[in-house]
Amino acid sequence: MIPKETVELITETARIDEVVGDYVSLKKRGANLMGLCPFHNEKTPSFTVSPAKGIYKCFGCGKAGNSVNFIMEQEHVSYPDALRHLARKYNITIEEEQRSVEEIQQESEKEALYVVSQYAQKHFTHNLMETEEGRSIGLSYFKERGFSLPTIEKFQLGFAIDSYEDLLVHAKENGYSIDLLEKCGLIKTRDDGKQFDFFRGRVIFPIHNVTGKVIAFGARTLKSDKKEPKYLNSPETEIYVKSNILYGISFAKRAIISNDNCFLVEGYTDVISLSQTGIENVVASSGTSLTTGQIRLIKRYTQNITILYDGDSAGIKASFRGIDMILEEGMNVRVLLFPDGEDPDSYARNHSTEEVHQFIREHSEDFILFKTKILQQEADQDPVKKAALIRDLIASIALVPDAITRSVYIKECSKLFEIAEQTLINELNKFRRTKSAKESGADLPYTEIPEKKQEVTREEESVNELLPQEKDLVRILLNYGERDLEYEITVTEEEIGPDGKQKIHKEILQTTVAEFIVHQLLSDGLEFEQSEFAAILGDYALALEGGLILKQNHFLQQAEEIGKTAVDLVVTPYSLSAKWRDKHMIFTKLEEEKLSYMVKNAVYSYKLKKVMQFIQNIQKKLKNDITEEEVNQLLEDQMALFEVKKKLSEELGRVIIR
Incomplete structure (x- = not known):
């Protein structure tokens, strides 16, 4: 397990532009950076990186997330392994229990292949620099080619001893899986079951992936025997697909x-x-x-x-x-x-x-x-x-x-x-x-067979109708939750007026966008249907109970679906240029300028949709075989909901939040 404090340190330290920049050429575009998406083939850049928010979003394929999500997606690794990758990049020490070779080998085979490949590279480098055969044959060859020691170290060049079991014996002694070494092509098995080193008496060129991990090897013979192939190469594995790799x-x-x-x-x-x-x-x-x-x-x-x-x-x-x-x-x-x-x-x-x-x-x-x-x-x-x-x-x-x-x-x-x-x-x-x-495919005859439409129940339709309203409210929470907000309420006094009714007056209350939305929903017992939206609303409510308002980054740096959902809702591909406004004298109101109206409209639109959903449910129940008492209760509830619907419609017709 990686301690929570270390996870926070990694996510806070990792800069999204640097992480993505290891894989993608990024160009400045306003406050953001743009490049070609690494997750799908495109000719026009639609991949956006926001250094300020620490997130990326592709408007072509929809992939989005933070630095950890990017590494998970790009390297096809788990969340903990993505954190370890970033920790190595930023020289952050992870204080976790030391894993044994057996524990490492119990992880995914892909990660295990990286481990044994790295071990083999270190073994070949040791042979080159520390053994008499390696120095006299391998190192001499590299020096004859004009390679300096810093260059040899940079490319992690090595030497395979001219022995059938040099790597085999040392790997066994150090507890490495021979089966995994065989999958990497480093060990071969004869028909009689005898195992032996594949690379022997050759200088070694480790092949690295984009992030610098050793994934395969090329080995050149130094013998003049023409029957001997000049180069031997690793076979393709889960971590090495030759057609997707370039040396260097x-x-x-x-x-x-x-x-x-x-x-x-x-x-x-x-x-x-x-x-x-x-x-x-x-x-x-x-x-x-x-x-x-x-x-x-x-x-x-x-x-x-x-x-x-x-x-x-x-x-x-x-x-x-x-x-x-x-x-x-x-x-x-x-x-x-x-x-x-x-x-x-x-x-x-x-x-x-x-x-x-x-x-x-x-x-x-x-x-x-x-x-x-x-x-x-x-x-x-x-x-x-x-x-x-x-x-x-x-x-x-x-x-x-x-x-x-x-x-x-x-x-x-x-x-x-x-x-x-x-x-x-x-x-x-x-x-x-x-x-x-x-x-x-114009030259191929093709008849499309229409898919059978999947029936959608009334309940599913009702839930789906609410998703746009839920999405808009969560988007407002994430983008403007900390903003101040004034709103007007009607207060009923105890004193009776000249008309014989209780007096009323208006008051302006100060709050924040997050407090207003959470209070308006939870005080009426309303909960979101979509799980990620419900989780985000729940986090805001819990934090407000403790007197805190969560920052946007709290959600952007979360793993898996909540983090991706948050990214989708805070990144937009379009913004109105200030130069455009100045040059053409077009002063379209920005969201910030009409925030009060937008918040009120989103809350009351959601409530109205929810009330209409309740009314539909009542009308459905009235068609069932129920008692007279149950009918009366449902009709009473329906009348109350009609009254609420009327008031909400009136509220939506007036701008009362400033």
């Missing part, structure tokens, strides 16, 4: 955001060498074909990708499909070809940081123009090949979502190939129509 992303994400560009390379050493040179906004696809998941991971941090190719790369043309996928995501792609015989790793080792930066600045070019040059070399003077080249190029341009960008590319191609723009536009439109038809 945890080290590069902040630099990608600050540079608004991501350099994409092929291998581990390319990333490490460039990073050591000072170019930190670099990641690798680790030898795999680029995937949509990897592209969208980069897109969280920038709209710009520069692909760095080896000088003698034979796979440039083969990579065009992956680049088309980048264009389809609406991103900007540039390409850089290193000199013959050079790759990013060797170029970074043989040149200064400034020389590398200068080379990239001067030689990177737009992908469409780069592709044109590559394909033109193949077409030469052959008209048929040239026509095929142009269609290939137009097919790539057709994938670009932005119409203006497409238009610019069409103009460039028109100049390069001396072909009329309209001809190219016609061809482009053919591709886009075909693409649109495929996406909409």
Whole structure:
């Protein structure tokens, strides 16, 4: 268990902009920050972060919450594990009972896989730095590659001893589950049941997820035996899905955001060498074909990708499909070809940081123009090949979502190939129509089978009718509960007036919005139907009994549904700009300016709806087979409710709260 005081310290310390900023590139938008939602694919940012309120909200998919909710959703972890994640980020010590290895292994398998992966990484790093074999073979290799000790430590590089049971024996001695190590691909089992280390006599490159947790390994052989595969890699697991991971992303994400560009390379050493040179906004696809998941991971941090190719790369043309996928995501792609015989790793080792930066600045070019040059070399003077080249190029341009960008590319191609723009536009439109038809399923016959409508009972309808009123009252409580409020009451005096009736006079009472709403509802015995709304109202009532008024943050920082409900009710996608009001002399009343009227209207509208619900229930009971006495009582209750309904309707027709 994490102590309550520590939970409060974590939630108070964690800054939502910093927490979300580890995963999403955020841009200032008024008092808030905006970015592309990490929970669903979108091209226009609808994900809002409010540093002042400590919350996030996506107006596209509806996901919302605080820092803890964000980590739970993003990392797919439990509430306690999300707190531990934030505690590590902010160097907060959690004083909880020490968990044994057995207790750790009893947790979810996913968390256990993280634990054994971290253990293996530390074991490989120990081998590299502390064993004779590791220093003489592994460390020597890394130093020959030009990697400094700080760089080796940063990327947590390691070495696997050339033994069939080095990791196996040490893991057993330290109480780690061999089954879990096998699931991570670190241990293998032969047909005869004998277990052995999978990585042997190899330098180790740990692979980290976005938050920096070790999730897999790449291992390079140092032997000259050509029968031996150069690289071995971890299999996919619950924590490692290769198509969604980029090597180096945890080290590069902040630099990608600050540079608004991501350099994409092929291998581990390319990333490490460039990073050591000072170019930190670099990641690798680790030898795999680029995937949509990897592209969208980069897109969280920038709209710009520069692909760095080896000088003698034979796979440039083969990579065009992956680049088309980048264009389809609406991103900007540039390409850089290193000199013959050079790759990013060797170029970074043989040149200064400034020389590398200068080379990239001067030689990177737009992908469409780069592709044109590559394909033109193949077409030469052959008209048929040239026509095929142009269609290939137009097919790539057709994938670009932005119409203006497409238009610019069409103009460039028109100049390069001396072909009329309209001809190219016609061809482009053919591709886009075909693409649109495929996406909409227009080429597939489809008959929709209507769902059978689920019957809704009268009671459910009645409850559903109340939800908008309940929601509005809770929204007002959360946003304005602490605000002062004056309201007018009618006081009946003991003294009899000239008309023979008791005198009455008006009084103005001072209170707060929270006190007014809670008193108005609870004094009439009214409770909310929706569970989260009822819980929030109950918390306000309990606090008021102790002379306190709860602050908005009390609810925003709660876990699970109450916290999410609170976030939904305090965040709005729209606000009237002060510049708009000044410029156009449009003075629409803001909620704060009509708060008194709004509070009264919300309370009495809810009461009126509730009274009408009571009347409906009575009318339903009158249709039942009941006694005359019961009928009379129900009719009496109904008359009383009609009187209350009349008074509430009158109240709603007058503005009496100021």
